[in-house]
Amino acid sequence: MTVRNVAALLLMSITASALEVPLTVEEPIGAERKREVVSGGIPLPEGKYKDAAAFSLFDGATEVPVQISPIVKFPDGSLHWALVSFPVEAAAKSKKTYTLKDAPGKAAPKNPVVVKEDGDVVEVSNGLVSFSVNKASFNGFESIKAGGKEVFKSPKAIILANGKGGPAKPTHFDFVYKGPILTTLYVKCPIGDQKTPTSAMSITLRAGESAIFIDHNLRNGGIGVKGTDVTSPAFCLGTTGELKAGASVKPPSPRPSFGWHEFSGTADLLLFFRHGGPAHQGGKDLALAYNASVKDGELVVDLSMVKDKPTKLEEGEHKITEIALVFSKAFSPEALLAPLHALAPCSYYAEHDGMGVGRGFGSLADETETYKAASWKKYDDPKKMPRMNPAPDLWFNWLDVHATSEGDQIQGMIFGYLRTGQRGYLDQATAWQRYYRAYYMYRTDDFIYGKEGRRGGLEKFGGGRTCNGGCHTYGVGIFNYALLSGNVDALEAAFDLAEQCNATAGSYSNTKPGAGLGYWGSRGFVRNYLAVARAADVARNKDWNDRVIHFINCAAKAADRDQRGFINHGYVSQNAKQSIADQTKQGTMPEAVEMAEKEGVTIEGAVKHPKWGSWPLKEFGSWPEAMESEGHVIAYEALASATDPVAQLAADDAMDLAIVKSELGLYYVFDPVQKAVYYYMYIDYPIPGHSPLWKGGKWKERIPKWGSDSWYTKWWPNPMAAGYRLTGDKRMLERCVETLWWGLSRNYINPPEVPEGEAPNYARIGTSTKDDWMTPTALAFGICAHPKKDEAPPAAVTDLKASATGDGKVELTWPAPADAGGGKTVKYQVKYAEMPMDDYPVDGEHWRKNWNESKVTVTYWNFAKNVVGEPAPQAAGKSEKMTLDLPAGKKIYVSIRSFDDSHNRSKMSNVAEVDVK
Secondary structure, eight states: OOOHHHHTTTTTTOOOOOOEEEEEOOOOSSSOEEEEEEEEEEEOOOOOOOOOSEEEEETTTTTEEEEEEEEEEOSSSSSEEEEEEEEEOOOOOOOEEEESSSSOOOOOOOOOOEEEEEEEEEEEOOSSSSEESSSSOOOOOOOETTTEEEEEEOOSSSEEEETTTOOOOOOOEEEEEEEEEEEEEEEEEETTOOOSSSSEEEEETTTTTTTEEEEEEEEESSSOOOEEEEEEEEEEEEEOOOOOEEEEEEOOOOOOSSSEEEEESOOEEEEEEEEESSSOOOOOTTOOOOOOOEEEHHHHHHHOOSTTTTTEEEETTTEEEEEEEEETTSSHHHHSSOOOOOEOOHHHHHHHTTTTTTTTEEEEOHHHHHHHHHHOOTOOOGGGGGOOOOTTOOOOOOIIIIIIISSSSHHHHHHHHHHHHEEEEEEHHHHHHIOOOOOOOOOOOOOOOOOTTTTTOSSSSOTTTTGGTTTOOOHHHHHHHHHHOOOOOHHHHHHHHHHHHHHHSSSSSSSSSSSOOOOOTHHHHHHHHHHHHHHHHHHHHHHHHHHHHHHHHHHTTTTTTTSSBBBHHHHHTTTHHHHHHHHHHSSSHHHHHHHHHHHOOOOEEEEEEEEEEEEOOEEEEEEHHHHHHHHHHHHHHHHHHHHHHHHHHHHHHHHHHHHHHHIIIIIIITTTTTOOOOOOOEEEOSTTTTOOOSSOOTTTTTOSSOOOOOHHHTTTTHHHHHHHHHHOOHHHHHHHHHHHHHHHHTTTTTOOOSSSTTTOOOOOBBTTTTOBBBBBGGGHHHHHHHHHHHOOBBBOOOOOOOEEETTTTEEEEEEOOBTTTSSOOOEEEEEEEEEEEEOOOOOOOHHHHHTTTTTSEEEGGGGGEEEEOOOOOTTTOOOOEEEEEETSSSSSEEEEEEETTTBBOOOOOEEEEOOOO
């Protein structure tokens, strides 16, 4: 095992103990379930489970049939995320917890699903109902049988669009899940001879159920497609006998998310369906159409959302229709509206997956414990706690992602569900993901965006979709929805989003290592980075590793990256005189203006000082820095177990970048006077190292324009928690708690809604502007509620020696340090630079100490270069040795840090210097 893999174990809970995962199933809306297969996705430890049959499920002491289906796997073939499926019976409003164990079971389901192939014809049956399809010439269902009787046969065309359709050779035909409890066939096909639209559908049959479930996408996401209107799109089934229409029901506006029809004759059929995606017309009272009829020997399901209107498909848009064919009254419409879901405890997910914020995120109970530990009054007041009631009938027609949301609605709702267990959050996330995967995300149907094709033009500031430059690009939470639900198209949509983000600011873009990250700072870059980092964390393959490594390299080597850890805002540097004039007029920093006059500072393109020289005025956006921290944390977790040296090096870079963001938050970002983090922050004005924060009054005073808006403060608990987790620096944990209170207590106003000393309102997620408090605090509550038992780092190395041996080789020697906390030193981190090295500059005085003739004269730790190949630490006092390959003919400075088995980081060693020969 390499040193890097040893370090990875500090973040990954690969245990040798037996697995026992509680899975809770709650009936949410008062609809009895007589026989329903429930599913839920769970993460599993890397390298531990390759056999999906090595599991069993128990209801108390009674074994229950269970199927484990891979959703994604680790590179070694072990299960990364798996879909757990099992049959249940549930009374209305009931709640039951099952236990999943890692021992093979014996229980078999009633009416299991069986797949048979006869040439090109594939039959899927559970003995109650069956369907057959032709994989060579696909035209939907060749046959559907209920109770052994054929009810439907092949239609003229399973999907009609613009009057065209018919049998076609599938471009994709695969069983994504295949087992006795749940089988899902995924098929993609052209529709007639049209380039667009195309069709994709997943068809699911489950054990013991007299129902077939179809999730259909009408797609306009191919290479080079343009926006189009599709006339009369329809899903068709050929009838084998008389089928009479019965009751037809659709809910009243403004909740038009579903409808159903009853038929009798050759079979008692309940046809239930719902739409996903925008209607591109109508207001909040728009009533969607749910039309189905029998004509000319076919059951025709109208896929149009608005009656007698063409279906509008923008470039890269899908139109979603979920259809259930239910026989013999196996399900009620209410049960179909709110399918059951199996949920593991929040702590289990947090142990095995970062879910986009980092491993160890917290639950509602952890939030209570955090407030209790802080000695805040009313820490367990139920009135402060979040509540989201079930709402399975939601449909979203439009989202202005800039003005309305400014956040990731799916991500926040998923964290609400994981942290509280309340079904309403899952219902919200489910509704949002339909909108996101249908329209918000540019769907790249069967090609790699950026590499093989691009979209014609992205909206400038977002509107209802992702925006140009990624400034208001959200949606990373769809990864979490897909993994928790097993939804096939949602997972494809998640990777489509990551592909677009990679093409916007990654390896298929003009953003390259060494270049600047953006005229407007890092806001666009980091929102794209979050999606690519999460994609790499989920996929764990070389393609996505390479893409996230590109982002890490761009961040680490950015021309506009400052050694204190932020990305400079190019606009202010280029418009320094006007920027300072604006702030002076607004009266936002009177202390800095007075100091500038006293020091004789002028601005002539750059800041000029009679003693300190000339330098560009710098400014950074506070919240992008916090978001970038999350990206680095997820990238580090994705790469920490990699064996490839390039990935190992990038993992250490990502760790350093995450830590330096925490140091930025500890020493610079939070204003101790205003008790806030600000929108944009000036620095190095009017003297190097000085941050002219809004020190013009007490925190109770509302500062003009960009005052103490808690939205910016609330983004910093997670980065501070991540810094504590990665270093053991308790000051970061204390700052985490401080930003939690001042971020959550304000709710955009001054003074705070609660008095100091009282717990704030709990984290929440709503639907108004910037209303996600779940995501920015998730990691913080888990870390605060479960602080390290050992916070003492290994002793700093004080006798690092470096000697040149020729051919660019430098030999390092040092004595192995002891771990002060009684743990074990498990990792060394060696870094080098071409200038003298120093640790983080904790204040302006420290910064100016290393400033001469208009520039910094040292390389701070986070800016120094990482290496690979450090030895595994030996017992304290033993002699360690390592050889570096470095540029010959240069003076090099080298330092080392060590980490213990609690991921506590030592101080820098002495700095050794050597002339490389």
